[in-house]
Amino acid sequence: LLTALDSDVQATLHHVFAYCDEKKDAVAAEAARAVAMLELVQDRMPTTAELVAQCLYRTLGQAPRVTELPQALDRLRSATLLSFSEKQGYRIQSSAGQEWAKERQDIAAGTERISEVLLGAV
Numbered sequence: 001l002l003t004a005l006d007s008d009v010q011a012t013l014h015h016v017f018a019y020c021d022e023k024k025d026a027v028a029a030e031a032a033r034a035v036a037m038l039e040l041v042q043d044r045m046p047t048t049a050e051l052v053a054q055c056l057y058r059t060l061g062q063a064p065r066v067t068e069l070p071q072a073l074d075r076l077r078s079a080t081l082l083s084f085s086e087k088q089g090y091r092i093q094s095s096a097g098q099e100w101a102k103e104r105q106d107i108a109a110g111t112e113r114i115s116e117v118l119l120g121a122v
Contacts, residue, residue: 004040005036005040009036009092012094012095013092016028017032020032025072025075027069027071027072028075030056031056031073031076032092034052035082035090036092038052038055042089042091046086049073050066052069053069053070073090
């Protein structure tokens with residue numbers, strides 16, 4: 001099977017689609033598929049929510065899905081399956097990036113440390 005997507009993106013897409021199947025979130029699966037394809041042209045234009053919406057129409061002549069697609073992209077970002085930068089826009093999160101995000105989420109700051117930081121800010 002020939003594809004322009006690198007193997008890490010393909011592996012992550014497998015996880016994305018499994019996540020979307022589990023959550024019964026077909027819109028997020030469509031959005032992820034579009035993001036993966038749009039990554040191939042990110043050197044010319046960033047992958048914005050608006051661009052993803054413009055690429056996904058259910059029928060010819062339908063208005064862009066400007067409300068549901070940004071929400072789907074946010075759900076995928078929350079699940080650490082997509083990343084976002086101002087320069088490139090949305091990207092499929094690499095497997096290393098997913099692991100790093102999960103490790104970062106698992107770090108719990110103790111109440112003493114939180115208090116120290118809050119008192120230091122005052």
